[in-house]
Amino acid sequence: MSQVATNGVIAGYEEHARTAIAKAVADLGLTPRGPIDLRPVPFAGTWGVASSISHALAGEAASAELAASGALEGLSKKEAKKLTSERARMLSVELAEKIAASLSASGAFASVDAANGYVNISFDANLVASGLVGEVLTRAQEYGAGAPRTERVMVEHSQPNTHKVFHVGHLRNSVLGVSVSRILTAAGYPVMEATYPGDIGMHVIKCLWCYERFHLGQEPADEQERGRWLGQVYTESDARLEYRKDLIGFLQTLIKDDPIFVESIDRLLKLLWREDADTEDIAYLLGRVSFGQELKDTEFRDDATIRKFWPIVGQQLRLELENEKPYVEVEGVDPPEMTPGERLDRWEELNQHIDWWPLVPGWREEIKQTFARWEAQEPALVARWQETREWSLNDFRRIFDELDAHFDVWFFESEVEEPGKEIVKELVASGLAEISDGLTVVKIDEKLGLTEPVYRTLPILRSDGTSLYSTKDLALTKRKFEEFGIDRAVWVVDVRQSLYFKQIFKILELWGFEQAKQAYHLPYEIVTLPEGIISSRKGRAPLYDDVKEAVLQRAREIIDEKNPELASDKKDDVAWQVGIGSIKYTMLARDNSKIVVFDLDEALSFDGHAAPYIQYAHARACRILENAEWDHAGAVDAANLGNLTLDFGEIQPEELALLQQISALPEEIQRSADQYRPLLIANYVYELAKTFNDFYHACPVIHSEEPVRSARLTLVDATRQALANGLWLLGIEAPNEM
RNA sequence: GCCCCAGUAGCUCAGUGGAUAGAGCAUUCGCCUUCUAAGCGAAGGGUCGUCAGUUCGAGUCUGACCUGGGGCACCA
Numbered sequence: 110m111s112q113v114a115t116n117g118v119i120a121g122y123e124e125h126a127r128t129a130i131a132k133a134v135a136d137l138g139l140t141p142r143g144p145i146d147l148r149p150v151p152f153a154g155t156w157g158v159a160s161s162i163s164h165a166l167a168g169e170a171a172s173a174e175l176a177a178s179g180a181l182e183g184l185s186k187k188e189a190k191k192l193t194s195e196r197a198r199m200l201s202v203e204l205a206e207k208i209a210a211s212l213s214a215s216g217a218f219a220s221v222d223a224a225n226g227y228v229n230i231s232f233d234a235n236l237v238a239s240g241l242v243g244e245v246l247t248r249a250q251e252y253g254a255g256a257p258r259t260e261r262v263m264v265e266h267s268q269p270n271t272h273k274v275f276h277v278g279h280l281r282n283s284v285l286g287v288s289v290s291r292i293l294t295a296a297g298y299p300v301m302e303a304t305y306p307g308d309i310g311m312h313v314i315k316c317l318w319c320y321e322r323f324h325l326g327q328e329p330a331d332e333q334e335r336g337r338w339l340g341q342v343y344t345e346s347d348a349r350l351e352y353r354k355d356l357i358g359f360l361q362t363l364i365k366d367d368p369i370f371v372e373s374i375d376r377l378l379k380l381l382w383r384e385d386a387d388t389e390d391i392a393y394l395l396g397r398v399s400f401g402q403e404l405k406d407t408e409f410r411d412d413a414t415i416r417k418f419w420p421i422v423g424q425q426l427r428l429e430l431e432n433e434k435p436y437v438e439v440e441g442v443d444p445p446e447m448t449p450g451e452r453l454d455r456w457e458e459l460n461q462h463i464d465w466w467p468l469v470p471g472w473r474e475e476i477k478q479t480f481a482r483w484e485a486q487e488p489a490l491v492a493r494w495q496e497t498r499e500w501s502l503n504d505f506r507r508i509f510d511e512l513d514a515h516f517d518v519w520f521f522e523s524e525v526e527e528p529g530k531e532i533v534k535e536l537v538a539s540g541l542a543e544i545s546d547g548l549t550v551v552k553i554d555e556k557l558g559l560t561e562p563v564y565r566t567l568p569i570l571r572s573d574g575t576s577l578y579s580t581k582d583l584a585l586t587k588r589k590f591e592e593f594g595i596d597r598a599v600w601v602v603d604v605r606q607s608l609y610f611k612q613i614f615k616i617l618e619l620w621g622f623e624q625a626k627q628a629y630h631l632p633y634e635i636v637t638l639p640e641g642i643i644s645s646r647k648g649r650a651p652l653y654d655d656v657k658e659a660v661l662q663r664a665r666e667i668i669d670e671k672n673p674e675l676a677s678d679k680k681d682d683v684a685w686q687v688g689i690g691s692i693k694y695t696m697l698a699r700d701n702s703k704i705v706v707f708d709l710d711e712a713l714s715f716d717g718h719a720a721p722y723i724q725y726a727h728a729r730a731c732r733i734l735e736n737a738e739w740d741h742a743g744a745v746d747a748a749n750l751g752n753l754t755l756d757f758g759e760i761q762p763e764e765l766a767l768l769q770q771i772s773a774l775p776e777e778i779q780r781s782a783d784q785y786r787p788l789l790i791a792n793y794v795y796e797l798a799k800t801f802n803d804f805y806h807a808c809p810v811i812h813s814e815e816p817v818r819s820a821r822l823t824l825v826d827a828t829r830q831a832l833a834n835g836l837w838l839l840g841i842e843a844p845n846e847m
Numbered sequence: 848g849c850c851c852c853a854g855u856a857g858c859u860c861a862g863u864g865g866a867u868a869g870a871g872c873a874u875u876c877g878c879c880u881u882c883u884a885a886g887c888g889a890a891g892g893g894u895c896g897u898c899a900g901u902u903c904g905a906g907u908c909u910g911a912c913c914u915g916g917g918g919c920a921c922c923a
Contacts, residue, residue, distance in 0.1 A: 151866065161865050161904090168903030190903090197903035225866055226903095270923075311922065522923095548921050562849055568921045578923045607851065608918055634852075635917085671885060687885085699860070702852060704916080711859085711872090715885060718860085718871040725885050733882050780863075792861065795870085802886070811882050825882095847885075 116256070118240040119772040123147055125217070126158050126230050133211040137204075139166050149769055150229050156765040157219075157231035163208060164226050167201035168193075201226035234760045238768050238824070242755060243748035245771060245827040253774035253834050255297035255782075259596075263301045263589055264290045266601035267514060270307035271501035272316040274340030275508055276650035277707050278603075278636045278643045284696045285633055286601040287514045287840045288787035295838060296782030301593060303518040305585070306505060308498050309483075309526060310578070312343060317493060318472075318479045319346030328500075336504030337654070339497055344648040350472055352465045353406035356415070359455055360422075364398055366445035367452070369429055374398045380421045387411035394418070412467035419456075419463050426453045484575055508653060511689070513840055518593070522581050525588065529580035532587070532620075533570045541619055547572035551616050567612040582613050590624040597627045599785070604632040604702075631785050633701040639708055651707060656692065663713045664688035672847065683847045687721050690841040694720035697839050698791040718795060723836060724844050726798035729805065730829035731845040737811045739822050755820040763800075763807040767824060770800045771831045778838070787839060794835030801828050 116124075127145045134141055141162055150159045171193050175181050181189045205223035212221040212230065219233035245252045266286020269279045286302070294300045307313075319342050328335050348355070363370045378391050390409050397404050409415065430449045447455065482490045509516070533549060536542035542551045548571070553564035569579045589598045600610060610630035617625035636643060643650045664684040668675060675683065695712060699705050715721040734741065747753045757764055773793065781789035810821045833843040 146863095146865080148863080148865085159866085164865065164903065166903095171903060194903055201903075227866065268923090307923065545920080550920065562919075565849095566920055571921045573921085575921090577921065602923095604852070605917060606923080609923090632852090667885070672883075703860075704853080706859085714872085716872080717885095719885090721885050722871095725883085729883065729886090736882055788861085792870095795861095799870090805882070806887060809882070846883085 117772075117775045118237070118244045120775065122232065122237060123158055126160075129212055129215060129217055130160055130162060130208065130228065133208045133215075134162065134166070136211060137207060139170075141166060142169070149773070150231070153766060154762040155229065155231055156234055156237070156769050157229060159227050159229045161227055163201045163204035163223075163228060164197070167197045167199075167204050167226070170200050170204075171197035198226065234765060234768070235755055235757055235820075238757065238760075238820075239753050239755045241768060241772050242823050242827040243751070243753040245830050246745045246748040246753070246823070249745075249830060250834060250837070252830055253778050254295045255775065255779055258297040258299075260298055261301070261595045262293055262298045262597045262599060263303055263518075263593060263595040264293065264599045264601065265303040265305055265520070265589075266290070267304040267505075267509065267516075268307060268602065269505060270310070270312055271498045271505075272313050272339055272343050273501075273645045274337060274343075274650065275504060275653045276643060276645060277653065277656055278650065280512075280653055280656075280692065281633065281636050281696045281705060282601060282603070283509070283512055283514050284693045284840060285701070285787065287512065288693075288697055288790070288838060289599070289601065289631065289785050291838050291840065292778060292782050292785075292787060292790060295778050298782070301517040301595065302515065303520055303589075304505075304509070304514075304516045305520040305522070306502065308502075308521045309494075309523045311480075313494065313498075314476060314480050314483060315346040315350065316343040317490065317497065318476055319343070319349065320497065321479075321493065322475070332500070332503065333507075335500035337652070339500050340645065341648070344645065347646045348462070348648075349465060350469065350476065352459075352462060353469045356459050356466070357404050357406050359459060360404055362446055363422075363452065364401055364404075366447070367429070370425060371398060371401075373425055377418075377421050377425055381414075381418050384417040384421075386414045386417045390414040406469075415466050416463055419460060423453075423456050423460060426456050480575065511657070512693075520585060520588075522578075525581040525584040526576045528584035528588070529576055529582075530570065530574075532583045533580055536569065536616070536620060539620070541616070542569060551612075551619075553612060553615055553619070556619055557615075564612055564615050565608070567609070567616065569616075579609070579613060583617065586613065586617055586625070586628055587622060590622075590627075597629065598624075600628070600630045602630060602632070603635050605635070606630065607632050631701070634704040636696075636705045636707050639706055643707075651709065656709065656712065657688070659709060660688040660692055660712060661685065664691075664715070667715060668847070675846070679846070683844050686842040686844045687715065687724060687847065690720035690724060690836075691715055693839060693841050694723075694791065697787045698795070700788045701786060720841055721847070723794050723798040723832065724841070725847060726801045727829060727832040727836070727843045728845060728847045730801065730825050730832065733805070733810050733825050734822065734829065737818075737822055739826065741826060744823055744826060753823070755823055756816040757820045758817045761808055763804040764821070764824065767800050767804045767828060770797050771827055774831055774835065781838075790835055790838045794832060794839070797828070797832055797835060801832070804828075 127147060130145050131141075134145075142165065145160055145162050146165075147158045147160055150157050175189075175193055175196060181192065184192065202223070202225070205226045205228050208228050209221045209223035212218060212228070218230050219236075220231045222229050222231075248254070264286060266289070267279070267283040269275050290300050290302045316339065320339070323345075324342055329338050374395065378395055381391055381394075382388075387410050390411055391414075393408055394404075394414075396402070426449070430453050433449050479490070483494075533542065536551065537544070537549065541556060542549055544550075545552075548568050550566050550568045552566045554560075554562060554566075557564065567579055568577060569583065571577060586598065589595060602610070607630060610628075614625045614628045614630075617628070638649070638651070661684050664687045665680060668680050668683055668687075672680075692712060696705060698718065733739075744753065770793075777789055777793045781787060805825075808821060810818065810825060813821060836843045
């Protein structure tokens with residue numbers, strides 16, 4: 110029974126069943142091709158394991174038998190198949206009966222029967238339940254955890270950029286990273302968690318430029334507000350620098366999907382003519398608009414042209430809105446991107462800053478200079494960077510704390526910039542990298558002798574010698590393995606970076622860095638909004654702090670309604686547990702490969718398949734134990750001494766289902782660790798809550814007679830533990846009352 | 848053009864080659880004098896994108912195609 114102690118009670122019984130089936134099969138003179146499959150019996154009212162081994166054996170036998178007898182000759186493929194299939198079904202039923210009979214005769218199982226070609230082995234419920242529940246109570250928080258492993262894993266997640274805001278997109282990453290780390294830990298791996306904030310790069314330069322140039326000293330007095338404020342400065346920097354592109358882009362949209370605008374262009378340009386605009390510019394506009402060709406902001410001779418033209422465009426859009434005709438769909442023609450109302454709004458937005466138009470080229474020049482100052486490590490700029498960076502990091506530390514994300518290592522992009530450049534030098538020296546059109550790249554496919562594009566080409570240094578994201582990741586990967594002695598490194602980064610990571614890992618491998626093979630990119634799909642992609646650049650992102658506030662407020666409202674007697678500070682605790690738990694659960698109860706469309710109304714709905722449902726089941730279990738004045742410590746003692754014996758009397762289907770569900774946790778943990786999928790745990794714990802619900806609706810606990818009462822209370826205790834453990838793996842708290 | 852991902856109920860999603868494809872939301876109808884109604888029960892709702900193939904057995908594996916999304920030289 111030592112096997113049972115390490116792998117769990119149920120694993121022991123399963124192993125036992127597997128060996129017995131294998132023996133029964135061998136006694137019949139048959140050899141299964143693969144391992145004996147086992148699964149829970151999929152019917153209510155049973156607890157045990159089923160095998161479809163007789164189907165597999167019968168299939169082979171039927172084919173062989175029919176082929177040998179010549180019965181298939183002259184038949185069409187379809188007919189032959191049908192015949193084989195029918196014969197296999199008959200044989201599998203016979204075989205299952207023989208195997209079941211043999212297992213029954215051995216007397217090793219409570220009951221064995223054959224049904225439909227399956228062999229079903231039922232457990233002696235009271236006996237196995239005592240073992241299982243005893244295991245849950247003695248192992249407590251450790252129940253479900255696997256045997257310790259030696260492979261050391263580093264999980265890097267949570268890579269928000271400083272100088273930008275933390276939004277729900279980052280939230281998915283952190284929540285996923287925390288959960289994957291916990292699941293790997295539970296599966297037995299020693300895990301290191303690492304975060305990697307992007308504290309340098311073009312976004313930082315832009316933000317610093319905008320801060321110095323327009324907002325120096327305007328930062329909020331409250332230090333807690335500064336991170337968010339800085340994010341707004343970043344958004345503004347981008348709006349300024351991209352102003353011309355944005356405006357031209359909008360004109361381009363008008364040309365594409367507003368035929369009335371295009372038809373009116375002659376008249377509009379006549380008006381522009383009267384404004385004394387540059388004639389060549391007018392001709393340029395006329396040509397491009399009437400032929401639907403691409404406009405370029407650099408093609409205008411006079412900066413004043415667009416400023417004169419803009420009010421005219423606005424008048425036209427207003428006119429179109431006033432005379433709006435219902436949109437009629439035409440087959441083969443794409444519907445317009447924007448409604449007339451949206452067009453006017455967008456025009457208005459751009460109009461507010463029309464004076465930016467002539468300034469943009471100068472600003473872009475200033476960005477280059479700021480970048481150069483950074484490269485030269487000008488002390489004043491570096492000091493500014495350190496100060497502002499800290500505002501963002503303050504936010505991140507608080508947010509990670511709130512999310513219960515704890516890191517063993519903090520990597521910063523700024524630390525690996527120089528080491529990265531060193532590696533690039535080596536790569537160039539060794540001939541792996543080359544300089545193509547001034548840009549340092551690795552032509553990976555060429556180096557591998559591939560003719561089809563697979564890895565393509567990766568730039569690893571800008572032509573001006575400044576570092577790229579890739580420059581830094583080369584150094585970081587090396588550092589992870591060499592400095593921290595890990596065996597496997599996992600990057601939790603969204604799916605759009607898949608090719609990029611393939612490239613980085615392959616380059617390191619080509620360079621001769623063996624551990625590159627143990628580097629794994631864990632991709633997950635992005636979070637979008639119902640109206641499209643999240644962009645902190647455009648300032649269109651639900652911020653973590655805002656979503657948190659909304660969700661806490663909603664949770665508090667519901668608590669006030671559902672459980673008004675709860676003490677006020679307790680209400681706050683529960684609101685936090687439920688609110689944060691709900692956000693986390695919606696992120697985790699969707700597979701990594703699925704896009705999450707973030708909708709605040711949905712996030713605020715706590716009904717049905719959501720965290721509170723599971724938390725509620727946990728709270729109910731706690732309350733039952735409390736009302737029964739259940740002696741938890743006594744039960745644990747009994748279990749530790751091996752004295753725990755449960756007597757459910759005539760055991761109910763709901764009790765069996767609950768036992769079966771509790772018993773599945775260890776396997777689910779291993780499976781979700783192997784696949785890096787918290788979803789499996791999210792589903793598991795929901796199913797467990799549901800099964801528990803069924804149980805306590807069907808089976809009175811406190812009001813039942815001994816010994817059933819104690820058996821049920823122990824089962825409730827075990828359920829409470831399994832729910833808490835499952836929620837912990839998701840990073841979600843389990844309230845004792847709510 | 849090449850590569851990756853998704854396509855299952857009206858919507859959002861589960862589904863480990865195995866028994867009758869399941870949840871939640873939404874809709875309709877029930878259930879609080881019994882351990883918390885954030886709950887429970889019932890009803891309706893499906894050519895599992897299409898077509899071939901592998902298999903005793905395919906929503907699940909393979910191939911082709913269709914639709915949508917993403918990626919592919921100086922963003923991160």
